[in-house]
Amino acid sequence: MLDGLFQKLHDLPLSEWIRANELAFPWLESVHVLAITLVLGSIAVVDLRLLGLASVKRPVTELLRNILPVTWIAFAVAFITGSGMFLSNAVDYSKNFPFRMKMLLLVLAGLNMLAFHFITYRSISQWNDSAHTPPAARWAGGFSVLMWLAIVAFGRWIGFTIGF
Amino acid sequence: MLHAFADWLAQTQTSNVIQNVSWIIPTVQTIHIVCVAIVISATFLVSLRVLGIFDRAQPIAALTHRFLPWIWYALVVLLVTGSLLIIGEPNRSLMNPAFAAKMTMLVVVASLTAVLQRPLATDAAYWDVSGQRRLTAKSIAVLSLILWSLIVFAGRWIAYVGSLE
Numbered sequence: 319m320l321d322g323l324f325q326k327l328h329d330l331p332l333s334e335w336i337r338a339n340e341l342a343f344p345w346l347e348s349v350h351v352l353a354i355t356l357v358l359g360s361i362a363v364v365d366l367r368l369l370g371l372a373s374v375k376r377p378v379t380e381l382l383r384n385i386l387p388v389t390w391i392a393f394a395v396a397f398i399t400g401s402g403m404f405l406s407n408a409v410d411y412s413k414n415f416p417f418r419m420k421m422l423l424l425v426l427a428g429l430n431m432l433a434f435h436f437i438t439y440r441s442i443s444q445w446n447d448s449a450h451t452p453p454a455a456r457w458a459g460g461f462s463v464l465m466w467l468a469i470v471a472f473g474r475w476i477g478f479t480i481g482f
Numbered sequence: 483m484l485h486a487f488a489d490w491l492a493q494t495q496t497s498n499v500i501q502n503v504s505w506i507i508p509t510v511q512t513i514h515i516v517c518v519a520i521v522i523s524a525t526f527l528v529s530l531r532v533l534g535i536f537d538r539a540q541p542i543a544a545l546t547h548r549f550l551p552w553i554w555y556a557l558v559v560l561l562v563t564g565s566l567l568i569i570g571e572p573n574r575s576l577m578n579p580a581f582a583a584k585m586t587m588l589v590v591v592a593s594l595t596a597v598l599q600r601p602l603a604t605d606a607a608y609w610d611v612s613g614q615r616r617l618t619a620k621s622i623a624v625l626s627l628i629l630w631s632l633i634v635f636a637g638r639w640i641a642y643v644g645s646l647e
Contacts, residue, residue: 344642348635352522355515355634359523373548384537388527470519471512478508 324412333405343406350399354473356392358466360385367451368434368459374449378442407480416475423472427465434458488572500570507570514563518634520556524549525595525630529623532598532609542619543606550599557592580643584636591629598622 327333336342366372367381404411411417438454445451451459491497500506530536531545568575575581598619601608609619 344639348638351515351518351638352631352634355519355522356526358516358519360527362519363523363527380539385527388530388536467516470515471508474508474512474515 320412321409324408327405327408330405332402333408336402336406343403346399346402346406350396350403353392353396353399354470357389357396358470360389360392361462361466364389365459365463368455368462370449370451370456377446378451379446410480411476414476414480416472416479420469420472420476423465423469427462427469430458430461430465484576485573488576491569491572491576494569497569497572500566507567510563510566510570514560514567517556517559517563518637521553521560522630522634524553524556525591525626528598529627532619532623541606542609543602546599546602550595553595575640578640578643580636580639584633584640587629587633587636591626591633594622594626594629598626 336346363373363385364382367374367376367378373381404417434455438452438458441452445455500510527536528542528545528549531538531540532542537545598609609615
């Protein structure tokens with residue numbers, strides 16, 4: 319069922335255009351890399367705070383309020399450019415092991431974020447100003463760092479398994 | 483001369499190992515990208531603060547102090563990983579116009595970053611004391627955002643621009 323969907327995506331006029339235009343893929347990839355470096359770095363600032371390793375003098379709420387808009391804008395750009403790259407060869411990407419792993423880890427990173435936001439974050443008033451964050455916050459920060467490092471690694475690996 | 487050097491480098495034993503062990507280049511590139519993420523995020527956040535877009539409640543010096551030391555450590559790792567990638571494929575990089583552009587921009591933007599960072603060590607309000615200084619700091623911030631972006635783009639374009647043989 320999904321195979322039919324990927325084939326349809328592959329055949330879209332936009333996908334055709336990306337394949338036909340020699341400069342489209344390199345530019346999508348360039349902007350994707352720039353966006354992903356900003357996602358990775360800005361999330362790491364949050365993760366290191368949750369781990370109690372950096373920015374410990376700043377309240378967590380204040381740090382999140384300032385940094386998350388940067389993260390989300392960068393993520394949106396990475397998502398759009400990544401979708402463009404995917405469309406150009408949707409059938410092959412959908413079967414590609416590192417691509418599938420990258421998507422799986424993105425989902426896990428998202429679930430980790432949701433769990434942090436809806437569960438751990440509820441007690442924020444008790445540790446907002448403290449370097450001693452609760453274990454659940456440390457786990458969220460540590461897990462997030464690992465997920466994003468692996469996402470970058472699998473992302474780079476895709477480039478060695480699908481040739482252009 | 484550079485060409486001869488690249489050819490010599492390509493047939494050294496180190497180069498052969500990097501070329502022939504399939505996981506080395508992807509792994510080194512991944513470490514390289516992670517360090518690029520540190521540099522890009524640190525310099526972008528500082529530049530956006532100087533421009534008054536990010537974290538306005540914090541003084542500029544607080545952000546440069548928080549983020550800029552990281553970029554100098556990351557640059558050392560980038561130099562090592564970048565060198566390994568060059569040793570692995572010398573002609574792909576050394577003879578490549580995108581690589582030359584990347585290195586030129588890197589020297590310029592690293593100098594600009596040092597210009598922004600240094601006076602803050604002794605005077606935290608250095609960039610805020612006059613309109614002229616604010617303008618200088620903002621100009622450096624804009625240039626820095628543009629140059630770092632172009633450096634990332636040039637890095638990726640090494641894979642697409644043919645080498646001059």
